[in-house]
Amino acid sequence: MSILVNKDTKVIVQGFTGKEGTFHAEQCLAYGTNIVGGVTPNKGGQVHLDKPVFNTVAEAVKATGATVSMIFVPPAFVGDAVMEAAEAGIELAVIITEGAPVKDMQAAKAYATKHGMKTIGPNCPGIITAEECKIGIMPGSIFKKGNVGLISKSGTLTYEGANQVCNEGYGITTAVGIGGDPIIGLSYKQILPMFEADPDTECIVMIGEIGGDLEIQAAKLIKEQITKPVVAFIAGQTAPKGKTMGHAGAIVSGSAGTAKEKMDALEAAGVKVVVSPAEIGKAVKEVLSK
Amino acid sequence: MNVHEYQAKQIFAEYGVPTPKGIMAETVDAAVEAAKELGGPIWVVKAQIHAGGRGLGGGVKLAKSLDEVRELADEILGMTLVTHQTGPEGKLVQKLYIEDGADIKDEFYLSVILDRKLEMPLIMASTEGGMNIEDVAEKTPEKIITVPVDPTIGFQGFHGRELAFGLGITDKAEQKNIISFAQKLYKVYMDKDAEMIEINPLVRTGSGEFLALDGKMGFDNSALYRQPEIAAMRDLSEEDPDEVEAAKYGLSYVALDGEIGCMVNGAGLAMGTMDTINHMGGTPANFLDVGGSANAETVSKGFEIILKNPNVKAIFVNIFGGIVRCDRIANGIIEATKITDVNVPVVVRLDGTNAPEAAEILKNANIANLIVGDDLGDGAAKAVAAAKGE
Numbered sequence: 001m002s003i004l005v006n007k008d009t010k011v012i013v014q015g016f017t018g019k020e021g022t023f024h025a026e027q028c029l030a031y032g033t034n035i036v037g038g039v040t041p042n043k044g045g046q047v048h049l050d051k052p053v054f055n056t057v058a059e060a061v062k063a064t065g066a067t068v069s070m071i072f073v074p075p076a077f078v079g080d081a082v083m084e085a086a087e088a089g090i091e092l093a094v095i096i097t098e099g100a101p102v103k104d105m106q107a108a109k110a111y112a113t114k115h116g117m118k119t120i121g122p123n124c125p126g127i128i129t130a131e132e133c134k135i136g137i138m139p140g141s142i143f144k145k146g147n148v149g150l151i152s153k154s155g156t157l158t159y160e161g162a163n164q165v166c167n168e169g170y171g172i173t174t175a176v177g178i179g180g181d182p183i184i185g186l187s188y189k190q191i192l193p194m195f196e197a198d199p200d201t202e203c204i205v206m207i208g209e210i211g212g213d214l215e216i217q218a219a220k221l222i223k224e225q226i227t228k229p230v231v232a233f234i235a236g237q238t239a240p241k242g243k244t245m246g247h248a249g250a251i252v253s254g255s256a257g258t259a260k261e262k263m264d265a266l267e268a269a270g271v272k273v274v275v276s277p278a279e280i281g282k283a284v285k286e287v288l289s290k
Numbered sequence: 291m292n293v294h295e296y297q298a299k300q301i302f303a304e305y306g307v308p309t310p311k312g313i314m315a316e317t318v319d320a321a322v323e324a325a326k327e328l329g330g331p332i333w334v335v336k337a338q339i340h341a342g343g344r345g346l347g348g349g350v351k352l353a354k355s356l357d358e359v360r361e362l363a364d365e366i367l368g369m370t371l372v373t374h375q376t377g378p379e380g381k382l383v384q385k386l387y388i389e390d391g392a393d394i395k396d397e398f399y400l401s402v403i404l405d406r407k408l409e410m411p412l413i414m415a416s417t418e419g420g421m422n423i424e425d426v427a428e429k430t431p432e433k434i435i436t437v438p439v440d441p442t443i444g445f446q447g448f449h450g451r452e453l454a455f456g457l458g459i460t461d462k463a464e465q466k467n468i469i470s471f472a473q474k475l476y477k478v479y480m481d482k483d484a485e486m487i488e489i490n491p492l493v494r495t496g497s498g499e500f501l502a503l504d505g506k507m508g509f510d511n512s513a514l515y516r517q518p519e520i521a522a523m524r525d526l527s528e529e530d531p532d533e534v535e536a537a538k539y540g541l542s543y544v545a546l547d548g549e550i551g552c553m554v555n556g557a558g559l560a561m562g563t564m565d566t567i568n569h570m571g572g573t574p575a576n577f578l579d580v581g582g583s584a585n586a587e588t589v590s591k592g593f594e595i596i597l598k599n600p601n602v603k604a605i606f607v608n609i610f611g612g613i614v615r616c617d618r619i620a621n622g623i624i625e626a627t628k629i630t631d632v633n634v635p636v637v638v639r640l641d642g643t644n645a646p647e648a649a650e651i652l653k654n655a656n657i658a659n660l661i662v663g664d665d666l667g668d669g670a671a672k673a674v675a676a677a678k679g680e
Contacts, residue, residue, distance in 0.1 A: 075512060101513035103441075103483055106409055110442060125612075139612040139643050154558020156610045159642060160666065163610070180557065183409050209558055212406045235561035238546070238568045239577070242375070246542045246557025246579040259565075276569045277562035278667030 002129035002174040003149065003194040003201075004092060004118075005068060009133055012060045012090075013038040014081045015072035015097075017048050024072065024096070024137050025049055031134040036064040057081075057088040067091045070126065070135045078122060079104030086115040094135045095121035095185070105183045112185070119185030123247070125155035125177035136177065146171015148284060149195035151188055152207035153180040153214075153247070154235060157277055161205050161233075164281025170288065173201045180209060180247030188218035196226050203229050203288050205280060206271070210236035211250045211257045219265035229287035230271045233280055234259040291509045293523045294338045296387040298505035301482060301520075307474045309502045312389035314338065321363035324388040325356055332391030335362040337383040340528040342490075342506065343373030349383065352391065359388065384527060392501055397491035398457060399423055400472065402479040404486070405438055411479055413437040413472060415453055419491035445476040464498045471500045482520060483513030532595055539591045540581050548573025549677045551596035551605040551634075553589070555580050555614070563608045566666060572674035575602045580609075589619070590626035597632065604635045606673035608666060611642035620648035624655045635676035637661045639669030 005011075011028075015021040016038020026049055029035050037052040037060050044055030054060035057069065069090045073081045078100035085093045086108075093112065100122045112119050120127055126136015130145040142159055144166045152158040158177050165172060176191055178184055188206060195201045204226070208215040215234060222230055236245055237259040244251045251257070267273045274283050293301075296314040303309060313324035325333050337349030344350050349371045353359040363386055372380035397419030405412035415435045418426045427434055435456035437449050450469030459465050471492075479487055488506040495501060514521040526534055536543035542557065546564070550572050554560035557579045564574035576596060580588050589607075596602055609619050619640060627636075636659060640648040652662055661676060663669020 076515065099512045101483060101516075102404060102485070102510045103480070103513065106404075107441060109409060110440075137612070142642065152558070154556055154562075156554075156556025156559035156612070157562055159610045159612055160559055160562070163641060182404060182406050207558065209561060217407075233562065235558045235565060238564040238574055239561055240544070240546065243544050245544065245561055245577055250557060250561070276566040276667070276670075277559070278566050278665065278670065 002132065003191070003198050004174065004176070005127055005129050005133045005135060007032060007132040008034060009068055010034055010036045010064060010066040011068045011070055011135055012036060012057070012064065012066040013070045013072060014057065014085065015074075016040050016053060017043055018072060021072035022049070025070070027140070028070070028134050031140040032131075033133045033135060036066050057084045057090065061088045061090065068135060069093045071095045071097060073097060075099040075101070079108040082108035082119060083111045086112040086117040090117055092118045092120070094126050095119060096124065096126055096137055098123040100181075102182050105181065109183060109185060120176060121179040121185060123181045124179030124184075125158055127174065127176045128172075129174045130172040138175070138177070142166060143175060144171040147173060147200060147202040148205060149173050149198065149201040149203070150175040150205045150207070151191050152177055153209050154207060157207045157233070157235060160277050161207055161280045165205065165284050168281045168285045170284060173198060180250050182212070187214045189214070189221050192218060192221055192226055196228055201228065203231065203284055205284060206230055206232045207277070208232065208234045208262060209247065209250050210234070210239050210245065210259050211247075213257065215262040216265050219262070219269040219271070222266070222271060223269040231280060231283040231287060232266045232271045232273050233277050234262045234266070234273070235277070237275070291511055291514060291520070291524055292340045292528070293507050293509075293520070294340065294385065294525065295336065295505050296338055296385070297523045298487070298507040299502065301478060301507065302502055302505060305474045305478045307471060307478065307502060308499060309505065310390045310392045312387050315363070315386045315388055316384065318360060318363045318367060321367070321386050321388050322356055322360050325353070325359040328388065328390050333359055334389045334391055335359060335366060336387040336389060337366050337369070337371050338385035338387050339371055339376070339381040339383060340525070341373050341375035341381060343375055344371060347371045347373040349373075381528070392493055392503060393496045394493045395496050396494050398494065399426070399490045400475070400492045401486065401488040401490070402475055402484070408438050410441060411439050411476065413439060413449070413453060413476065415457055417457055419493070423490065439476055441480065445473045461498060464494070467498060467500050483510045483517055484508065485510050532598060536578070536591070536595050539588055541588060541592055541595070542577070542579040542581070543595055544577040545599065546574050546576050547601070548575045549601055549603045550673050551575045551599065551602040553578050553580055553592045553596065553605065553607045555609050559608065559610060563606065563666070563670065566670040567606065567674060570670050570674045572670070572677055575599055585618070586622035586625035589622045590629045593626055593630040593632055597630065597634070602634060604637065604673050604676040605632070606663075606669060607636060607638045608669055609640050611640060611644065615644040616640040616642055616648035617644045617651055620651040623652070624657065627657055632659070635659045635661060637663050637669050637673040637676060639663035639666060641665065
């Protein structure tokens with residue numbers, strides 16, 4: 001079992017024939033992802049990576065029955081691409097592109113919600129169900145199959161966390177990189193209950209960072225609904241106020257969105273909070289061997 | 291990206307958001323000329339820097355004659371203004387804004403920001419104008435009115451009424467004025483891809499007009515490509531030169547006041563590395579995200595920028611290679627140490643794809659002050675020890 005995607009999930013790629021789209025679609029195919037085609041306007045009818053190319057998402061969905069789209073289009077076209085996917089009946093859009101205007105994402109997410117389409121990202125590594133399906137840009141080799149679910153705003157911390165979990169002899173069910181932009185799709189609040197419901201997931205690793213209050217919302221939800229052990233790390237304890245730390249959303253505004261505030265809330269919710277990402281693996285071992 | 295008050299007011303003027311008349315001046319003579327053109331009889335001489343709290347810091351003063359304008363311009367121009375937002379080092383005042391004095395009856399607060407929870411713009415207003423809004427929010431939250439505006443319907447009459455009644459504005463003409471003001475401000479926010487607009491204070495004049503006495507605007511950097519007029523307003527002298535230099539190479543850099551230089555791929559891991567160093571008793575000298583495609587050139591540039599900081603006693607390179615292979619990064623580091631003279635110990639931790647090959651390459655390179663870290667914890671511990679000269 002896993003959450004959101006598995007080996008049978010039919011995936012299309014928007015921005016399929018571009019440089020990034022091509023490189024990562026190839027990697028995903030090699031991992032075993034069931035990519036059934038792609039979309040690039042004016043290249044419909046061509047074959048790329050042995051898969052059919054369509055002019056529109058609607059055509060691609062009709063011909064292939066795809067339910068998930070991996071989006072690699074340039075930032076200026078992300079909003080448009082997400083709305084097109086929603087309109088065409090895609091159930092989950094995984095938006096990898098970095099640098100999409102906030103206003104566009106705001107409109108696109110509202111539209112996706114209206115059509116019942118889930119989104120992950122933008123500006124994220126994507127989602128991976130270990131040894132089954134990779135929709136994104138993460139290095140597949142570090143995700144061994146196992147019993148730990150992982151949610152993270154940060155790409156490289158996802159890899160760091162997964163690697164430590166696997167080095168301790170455990171593995172990953174599904175790992176989701178939700179991205180660190182001001183407006184993102186699925187977040188802790190939606191994904192934690194999915195892991196709670198997944199019989200194979202026995203422990204959840206949650207990696208957050210400064211800025212916004214998604215981690216605070218998560219703490220509230222964990223207290224009320226999550227019975228499985230959660231290990232958390234919040235990046236940016238040493239970040240100065242008022243400075244954007246790489247991710248557009250990673251900023252402490254005044255006294256809001258600090259790492260301490262989030263760590264305290266999570267601890268109060270019974271989460272095992274570690275002060276350094278170097279301790280994620282050990283903490284997972286500790287809660288799982290209890 | 292942020293702009294100066296005078297630039298924000300130019301944008302306001304384009305949209306008919308009322309502001310006092312004003313002219314930007316870069317010399318004392320130009321300031322006096324500007325005052326003459328405005329006519330008086332009262333002027334406000336305002337320092338133009340990208341930071342709030344200018345008034346309290348002595349950067350905003352009232353002049354009642356042209357001689358006084360000259361005196362004040364001479365005093366403020368070239369001063370280093372220290373406010374609660376500039377840090378103790380302050381900011382050099384290179385531009386002034388000479389503005390007509392306004393007939394102030396009372397002061398309000400008005401802003402438009404993105405509400406990340408609601409995922410839509412939020413208009414925030416208060417009768418407590420001229421105060422630090424965070425203090426108001428903390429001490430008297432009931433004095434802050436929030437009106438979210440769903441962009442799919444845009445600014446409607448009811449948004450305006452909630453705002454006007456919320457602020458206790460009962461005069462019908464004044465209600466019309468504040469509603470029109472807010473509606474135009476919302477349009478500015480949406481049209482210009484603003485991240486935030488803050489007017490503090492917004493003043494009500496004796497005749498019941500509302501004027502933006504101050505104006506602060508920040509913009510979504512990701513949208514600047516389609517806002518060329520805004521992008522052209524960027525004032526690089528207001529930004530940290532090292533951050534600007536780093537950005538040219540796709541590096542995201544923020545200077546801190548510690549001793550261990552950090553070079554990391556990915557923003558989250560970069561923050562996590564700083565946190566780990568701190569946890570182990572060291573102090574990070576910077577945040578530096580080399581991005582997803584670290585190569586010899588970016589690594590070399592990273593070393594150069596880190597080493598400009600004289601406080602740096604050791605460097606911790608922490609890379610988790612994903613798609614980028616570690617052996618390539620190892621070669622990049624070796625190349626980089628040839629291009630840039632690295633005169634402090636460098637702890638390198640490479641993990642992920644092809645990490646064993648990378649370790650071999652680094653070992654064989656025989657670089658004198660290079661120390662290999664086995665994992666994040668080990669690398670951070672070695673960097674902390676190296677910075678202490680152990």
